[in-house]
Amino acid sequence: MSNIVEVAKLAGVSTATVSRVVNGKGYVSEKTKKIVNQVIEELGYNPSKTASSLARRKKHKIAVVFSQRIINLEKSESHFFEKDGFYSIVYKGIKDKTDKYGIDLDILVLEKHPNPISDNYDGFLLVGGDFTIEDVEKYKLSKKPFVLIDQHLKGYSIDSVVSNGYDGAISCIDYLIKKGYQKIFHIHGPLSHYGFKDRFDGYMDGMKMYGFFPRTFLCDDINDDFNIIIPQIIRHTGMPDCIFAGNDNMAKKIMRYLISEGYKIPEDIALVGFDDMLFSSLMNPALSTVKVYKYEMGDLAVDRLRQLIYEEDIHPVKISLHTTFIKRDSCR
Amino acid sequence: MSNIVEVAKLAGVSTATVSRVVNGKGYVSEKTKKIVNQVIEELGYNPSKTASSLARRKKHKIAVVFSQRIINLEKSESHFFEKDGFYSIVYKGIKDKTDKYGIDLDILVLEKHPNPISDNYDGFLLVGGDFTIEDVEKYKLSKKPFVLIDQHLKGYSIDSVVSNGYDGAISCIDYLIKKGYQKIFHIHGPLSHYGFKDRFDGYMDGMKMYGFFPRTFLCDDINDDFNIIIPQIIRHTGMPDCIFAGNDNMAKKIMRYLISEGYKIPEDIALVGFDDMLFSSLMNPALSTVKVYKYEMGDLAVDRLRQLIYEEDIHPVKISLHTTFIKRDSCR
């Protein structure tokens, strides 16, 4: 294994210069850049990450933290995710990007991981709506940068990458209303989850914008039995002409119920989801939904975290990825 | 973050001594050991892995390599395994042990991983029967230690951790014969896989030992349709009174066929598997099998690799974990 000294010697420059061309920062003339790169090529020089880590005081290693709930949800137990889950795709975006940058990645479970574990990582990716301000405070104490994915805490200046559910919901409602739907119900999950809250707000504003009466129903998106919930809602509030579900998983369960009760979709009742999961286009009828860019969320979050780690005086931002309404067969 | 120098200063010793107590090697008196540990405790000193890696020229990082076939087999696609597969449990053994030692672990796919990737790892764990001598030669070239898991290449002095299928098969055949079975057929997978070969040899020797005629049938354990294979075998060779399958997965498929054809197990025909998978005890009838210590294979392999990495002049060994016959309901 050749090292930076050999390269420097052969190229007739100092190690500092080699370091500069390798890392692409600082002034280097084109001429020397070329020479150095040539020597690097010849020697098959591979900079030592370890030495670099020591000198830079960076480990080139981050952790992605999931809540136990998410891990269970995506059915992992001993190792990891099924491939089709929402967060599984977010994770794929993360993993591909960290691989590309040569950043090591560990998976941590929020409820389990010991404190202070922060010594081992340059930063954290906190994934999912379960993160509370209390959780986040702990990471703040660690003085290591982190970014929230698919969660944002109102009133706190915390870096986050989320999907723009608000505008997605509005464009969806907009479409539905223009198609003549009037009694559009919104069935959503816990509003402590940013995703649900944002979609909720979009729905509300969308309905009000057109002067329609919004009707929303909170449920436990994971544990509730929709065969019980839906008839309850209908009994209390009357029959909607369209149900706008908080996500595709809920929409799936709702559809199952509706079909089992003999409703025709979309003739008797329309149904729209949110997320655009892999299964959504395969449902029968194919589910109209609002596409969330899950992979891109992961991808962007890594970029963001990298900036926070390697650059200084970065102002916190909330990155919101636009969503797109996808019309399929479950609505007119 | 405190460092070794602070600890040394406070403890009134040299950094060398601190290093010795931290790593538990070299001479240190009990007295100083106590003092140093106390200071470490007080300061919450956490040795820098990075610095240690640099000084030791070790990365504290290994890779576990699976073949694409195994990954597919255990249904992973984007991330990783289902939890119940054979290699999934081996992996769990590996993961727990590396976590314990603070060794980083990467998963690589044999067919995909670029060469030379060896710079990034201290060593390799090569998992599964798909590894050929050609594959292995590549790792030899890298000059990094590696150990084969669940595979052993005849005639080569390569470190490996396998299960003792030979004695397991013998004890199984021994049991069956003593129970009066005489026409015991063995249906096995490719003999290039050490596991199958070893069990095969055990079966052969066990049968011969009692003077019974062995009958063996090779099949593609993954792709073959047992609804076709089994009747073929019976037609050609006559009806066995017991089938000894190369592994539980095959036994499962065989049982499915036999039951569909109306055979009573074990009254009409007995069936025994190998591995003791999670599902085996849940089958109906519960499958008799030979338990393979999968978790322990992973666990031991890590220990072994660690020795190879950190100690010198280690003589190569083959570690063979004894198996145990488990009598359930699928045989007398």
Place this chain on the structure above:
DNA sequence: TATAATTATGTAAACGCTTACATTTTTAAT
């Protein structure tokens, strides 16, 4: 053309450990 600003390169001190080797202390052997 002289001077300032910009760009290019080099020097050398970190980063936080490990370890070969040297030295001192303790224990054992005679």
Place this chain on the structure above:
DNA sequence: ATTAAAAATGTAAGCGTTTACATAATTATA
């Protein structure tokens, strides 16, 4: 009591980078 061996500790040179700072070369400006 002397000497040898074993045990304990220390010294200091690495490990392979990065980077603050200094210096030199080039380009722009007046």
